[in-house]
Amino acid sequence: MKHTYRVTGMSCDGCRTKVEQALNKVKGISAVVTLEPPEATATMEKHIPTEKLQEALSATGNYTIEMSGHHHADEHNHQRTKSHDAHPNAPHHHGTIAEPLPKDSGGKYYCPMHCEGDKTYDKPGNCPVCGMDLIKQPSLRKSAKYTCPMHPEIIRDKPGACPICGMDLIPISADVEEEDKTYKQLLRKFKIATVFTVPIFIISMSEMIPSNPLFKLMDLRYWNWVQFAFSIPVVFYSTWMFFERAWRSVITWNLNMFTLIGIGAGVAWLFSILALLFPGIFPDQFKTHSGTVYVYFEAATVILTLVLLGQLLEARAHGKTNSAIKELLKLAPNTATKIVGEKETSVSIDDIQKGDLLRVKPGEKVPVDGSIKVGEVTIDESMISGEPIPVDKKPGDKISSGTINGNKTFTMLAEKVGSETLLSQIIEMVNSASRSKAPIQKLADKISSYFVPVVVLISTVTFIIWAVYGPEPSYVYGFVNAIAVLIIACPCALGLATPMSVMVGVGKGAKSGILIKNAESLEKMNAIDVVIIDKTGTVTEGKPSVEKVISTDAGLTENDILQRIISLNGSSEHPLAQATLRYGEEKKIDVQPVSNFEAITGKGVIGVLGKENLALGNEKLMEQVKAKINPDLEKQVKAEQKQGKTVSYLAIGKSAIGFVVISDKIKESSKEAIQKLQKEGLQVIMFTGDNEDTAKAVSETLNLDGYKAQMLPEDKLKEIKHLQAEGKKVAMAGDGINDAPALSQADIGIAMGTGTDVAIESSAITLVKGDLNGIAKARLLSHKVMGNIKGNLFFALGYNVLGIPIAAGILYPFFGVLLSPMIAALAMSFSSVSVILNSLRLRSAKLD
The missing domain is CATH 3.40.1110.10 (Calcium-transporting ATPase, cytoplasmic domain N)
Structure with a gap:
């Protein structure tokens, strides 16, 4: 049995992990805890009193647990109600009927590493856990602005004529102003850092030039002061945020990549200050032939500037990972033609109300969800369903926002507006799924929790070994190599490995008509053994x-x-x-x-x-x-x-x-889709409430692996439990209210987008088109995403396993090779970028 509990007292992902671990220590229970909403879903063989769970949590921290308002699986199916206000094709969140999203829901920011689960922030900044720049969540609504094509300085809230030249104003997206804000800010800081770092680098490297021309101008000790002066804008303006994040990571003990960067670059810079002010306190090993102490302003500033470059490249790459959502946002037009009496007026998309009569001209996008009132047209629904073939529509047929009208004008009735439209629901579902954690990420989280302390320990040991056994000047060698170890280690690449793949994969699915509720379902789909399908509306067209x-x-x-x-x-x-x-x-x-x-x-x-x-x-x-x-x-x-x-x-x-x-005609695509699934080694079985003869005829036509007829909802539920008891991983595809219990019980519930609200709400994956081919696509997508995640994890872990020993100087005794801290900084930055670029390969993955 499964129960859902409400947990209070959690404030971050660390709390969530502690609560989850505490609950899983209770005998006979398997629990999954989420931060947003703050809930624990517990699977247990027999009922365990809430008091016992509370005891386990009280021993861990100041957390409370209580039974939530809804139960899972068979216990809450009887409490489900159908929402008559929700779009029949709209995806919903598990456990509750989806509600309209707030108008300002787009003004949110989240951590790309999802350190605190689904938590979002109202303002830009950096994550309080890992220190990374927060990413802006794409807006679910677009407030229309209008500008003149000849005079872009003219911006108005409503359509009309330009006051300067009289031309019609054209719509612009409000999101243009927000786009790339973080990137532009980082770019400005990087330019400033580069301007001051290059001279420092030239001064430092000039020591290698015979008859150094700079030393003819003034002595090395004075050039060291020049390096110090040039380093101040780099440290205290362009890259000061790194030290702020490092300090916060230490006082909160959320150690991350900025901890290592702050320690490494900070120690190098402070050491150089001491060398300038108090050269007499250092032993001769730290001094040059001219009597000055070695300074590392060049190492500190180059490291910080290269890390800043890495952040800059990440910001640009992050913008591409959620490009699927941005493309979905572009589907909704900013304006629509509203019919009032005998007149037609252009109105903002936000001003459309339910019941409004709208005219859609050839080539225009459908502004909101509704039904055709007058006209027979062809609609291109590829941007919603992923299918390229246009669909014929007649009066009374439903149409969705973002789809494109063919070559005829028609009149429509607005039925779902704003956040209630299918397009908005899809965007919200993609947003939510992109920020969810896959179970495989637990491995990365566990490794990351030990990563930074281990790296600091290795850095300390590196310094000691070089100081004791290294060649002269041994302390200098030890110091430089210890910094290289700190800088090259990159927990960021490890943390980004899973969320980046999930974000791109979920977006890819949305563009192909596959709506994935969370990362867990995306991962589970890869392990499915048996696919259970309903008959009416799933195998058949659902148009009896x-x-x-x-x-x-x-x-x-x-x-x-x-x-x-x-x-x-x-x-x-x-x-x-x-x-x-x-x-x-x-x-x-x-x-x-x-x-x-x-x-x-x-x-x-x-x-x-x-x-x-x-x-x-x-x-x-x-x-x-x-x-x-x-x-x-x-x-x-x-x-x-x-x-x-x-x-x-x-x-x-x-x-x-x-x-x-x-x-009810069998869908043309059903037989092909079933063959694809069977070729992958999956069993495909049909459960139907229809009679034995009808079920047998359909099963033989489709060459199914089996069927069961005259099944009531509780029969489907029991049969799925029986298959699971045999160790099978079960996916259930259905579209009706009577499928809801089975969809909830299955390891993966797959709803046909053409089905009922309750079926969609009970499922983990929704196929917008309601086509069984979508199951084959969803499985292939799952396979590709999991492969991509494993590749990212291997890359991130392999990089650190190889990079840290090299930075520590393990190759020096054999080949005389040492790794400069500056090269280490460059490698560290590009490791994170490489993980993101590898994830972006999913955008071009083929799902056919």
Whole structure:
């Protein structure tokens, strides 16, 4: 069983780790703790009292734990409710129906290493844990601004004419002003650092030139003072932030790359100050042939400037990792054409209200979610679904914001605006998933927690060994190599290995119509053994149509039977019910009021029409209401079911007096997708509430590995638990309310984007197009992301394993090779950049 608990008292990722470790020490429990929201999800064989969990946490720190408002899996499925305000295709967060996002949710900043989980900050700055620059989360809403193409200094909040030249103002994105702000700031500091560091470097290197021309101008001791003067802007302006971060890391004991940089460059710079002011306190080993003490202003400033260069390159690369979100943001237009009476006016996207009538012209983007009112058009939905083939739309069909109109004008009704649109929900889901942690990151976190103290220890040992056993001047050798060890070590590369791959991978998935709720599901998808699929709406198109209605009662015509069927179904939202209602409209048969209506999950519906007790559904419903099915009627139904069609009996009182035949075409892509999954060694099994004959016909057509028919929601749930008990990793794909329990229980729940809110809310992955090919794509994406993460971790760890011994001087006794601290700084900076660039390769990964 699984329970979700609310945990209070956590303020950072360190707290989260302590709480998680404490809970996992309790016998019989496996817990996963998140910071945002502050919750613990615990899996246990039998119920463990909350008091016992509280005891474990109290021994660790000032934390409290209490049962959360919702339970997991089978315990909370009965409490689920359907949100009528949410978009039917919109992704939701696990455990709650997605709510509209606040208007200012875009003005947030987060740490690229996700040190504090999903925590965000209102202002730019650097992470209080690792010290890295915070990254701006792309805005979910775009406030339209307008400018003149001839006079860009003119900026207005509304469309109109330029007051200077009279040209129409054109929209610009408000995000342009924010874009690359961190990069530009770092670039300015880097330029200043370079201007002052280059002269220091030239002065220091000039000592190697025979008959040094600089020494003809003045002695070395005075040039040392010049180096000191030039180093002040570098240390106290351009790179002072590194020392601030190093100090904060020490007092909070969140040791990171800036701890090592601060110690290494800081010691070199302070040593040089002492050498200038008090040269007499140093032994002769530290002095040059001219009597001055060796100074390291050049080493300190070059190291700091190169680290700054690394930060600059990282800032540029970070902008590319969330490019998928930025591209999604660009899909939404800034303005729309609103119809008011007989007039058309251009309005900001933020001013559109539900119920507004909008006109979309050829080539324009659909501004908000809604339905077509007038016109038959072709819509390019590739930016949402990942499928390149345009889709034909007619009046009444749903359309989504960001999709592109073809070559005809149409009128639409606005139904979902702002943060309620599918596009906004996708962006929010991608944002959230990009900031989540994959289980594999626990390895990197554990290594990182020991990394800095071990490096400081190795640096100290390096100095001692060189001072005792090294050649003269041994102290100088020891000092330089100790600094090189501190500088070359890069925990940053280790910390970035997982989040960068996850961010790019989640963005890649979104562009391909695969919405991933969190990094854990992305990782788990790679380990799946069995894929369970539903039939209606998953294997089939989910657009059932009535083929015929049969009456076996001589006193009732087919239209009489049909009227009773559509009257019962008038209160149902099931796809099969909607199919009968459409058929009734075509036959021009009126829906009659029904009392005591009740939908019986997995069986059908019952109600009272006039004085008749009606029941419409499968054999199980007939058994429940004790309705007799005569042999001739049963024979006719079996014949239809063997052809893969769905049949519902209609009973009046205790007798079944007719049936309706409904067919739902198998998706053209289903067979191809199932073959792809089977080629990868996965078992594909169908669970359906339909009868045995229909299920068998569909299974044989698709060549499935197995099927189970006439399954109620609890049957699907039990079967998945049974497979998991056998050690199988199960993915479940479904689209209906009755799939929600199974989707929650499965290791990976996959919802068809064309399905219900509850199915989507219960799943870890949503396929926007509702196509089984998306499962094959999701698995391939998972495989590529996990491979990329492992490559990053190998690169980061391998780099440090090789780099630290070389910096310590292990090659000197054999080859006479030493690593300059400046080269170490350059290598350290590029190690992080290399991890990011390797992650960016996922953007071009092929998922077909």
